[in-house]
Amino acid sequence: MAGQVHYEVQDHIATITLDNQKARNAFDYEMCLELKRLWGVISEDPDVRCAIVTGAGDKAFCTGWDLSSTASGESQDFAKGTRKAAPYNNITAVQNKCWTPVITAVNGMCNGGGLHFIADTDIAIAADSATFFDTHCQNGLAAVVEMVGLARKMPLDAVFRLCYMGATERVGAEQAKSLGMVGEVVPAASLMDRAREVAEVVCRWSPTALARTKQAIWESLDYGLEDALEKTHKILDVHADHGDMIEGATAFMEKRSPDWAPFDGKGVELD
Known part of the structure; x- marks a missing residue:
């Protein structure tokens, strides 16, 4: 049976669950396509204000691309195409320019x-x-896209150790926190409760302000500081005309909860 991606929405929170437990929640081609579709669904659904990504079961979060397709030669064909065309480069919110806030709940091993x-x-x-841990090089694969991303949030020594040490050296949760890979560590039994608790707080704020903030932060990483400030200032220009700015200030003065407008799912063109 092929892997599945489960999706549900409750109280403005979307939960995406990777479910391919026979392969430790590795993703296959169909799962990649479904993830890409779901990020589009989330972007277009005004009811969703935050998303949680996790894995099924308690053994693994996700162990990357299902190696059975690598052995068959399928993934080599994908690797030869353009980066954005490869199915495994369309599985995250950022890759799909979905600006809804995302919380990742890592419930077990995370590899590749x-x-x-x-x-x-x-x-x-x-x-x-x-x-x-990372077993790309261990299995004859170049560790590229994931590591370039991690290099923006972790010390380079730690990134190289992931690549070079393979499965012989695994980073525990507390060490991952100290390296900046994760921001919080909780008992396994309370992981999803904590993820939802954080998501519920996120859902209280302006969906559009959150999305604009997320886009500005992520897209600023593509530029040097001065260019990043100049580019992302366009987001402020666009948001200045949004009703939530007045609604937030008015609600504060009137000592009531704001009535936020739904986010339309559209990012701001920076170029």
């Missing part, structure tokens, strides 16, 4: 392509049983 979700998440919460 599973690190895409760590590199591209807004907030990462790990179970105390979670481990992180």
